[in-house]
Amino acid sequence: MEALADCIIPPDSETPGGKDSGCAVFIDRQLAGPYGRQEGLYLRPPFQIGAKNQGHQSEKGPAQAYREGLAALDGACKQQCGGKTFAELSDDDRVGVLKALEKSELKLEGVDGKSFFAQVVKDVQMGFFADPIYGGNRDMVAWKMIGYPGARYNYLDWVSRHNERFPLPPVGMTGSAQWTRS
Known part of the structure; x- marks a missing residue:
């Protein structure tokens, strides 16, 4: 496979x-x-x-x-x-x-x-x-x-901004690798 x-x-x-x-x-x-x-x-x-x-x-x-x-x-x-x-x-x-x-x-x-x-x-x-x-x-x-932002809570300000790269890394359903839990 x-x-x-x-x-x-x-x-x-x-x-x-x-x-x-x-x-x-x-x-x-x-x-x-x-x-x-x-x-x-x-x-x-x-x-x-x-x-x-x-x-x-x-x-x-x-x-x-x-x-x-x-x-x-x-x-x-x-x-x-x-x-x-x-x-x-x-x-x-x-x-x-x-x-x-x-x-x-x-x-x-x-x-x-x-x-x-x-x-x-x-x-x-x-x-x-x-x-x-x-x-x-x-x-x-x-x-x-x-350039997909992933499962972010809100990126509505970017929906109509065509041909512009979203400035933040993507986030999966379990969060981001950069986030730490305390």
Whole structure:
């Protein structure tokens, strides 16, 4: 999962990638909780393929879909890339595999590769921009990158000030790293 996160959000000179910003940790925590178990959702068959706006219908929850998708991805990579798993591939080969998944050119056994890839991208993005309390956006790197003030009590004076950087560092739901408790 860390290799996928780093491929989707690669590190650069100013910002860590998906791995170092905690995207895989965010996804792991989400899959271990109510979201991963589909708590509160209707889980009785028949499951039908509906319109896109009707959402996903399946007996499997996201956690099971990830288990199967990651295993199928590694299986396809081993078969087509000299016995290497996705994490063992070079960066260029990883990008090639993901492009093939996105275009439905790479088939995963028992898994809709294109849908799995779309879900992984969405979840990595959520992890990158989430409040750090959920495991992603470590050290608020994404918020700092885009100039988001975070969960501050009030910054209404700045809402209409476009193209100006907010002068204070971002704050998460649990407060700021600079704050000390006595």
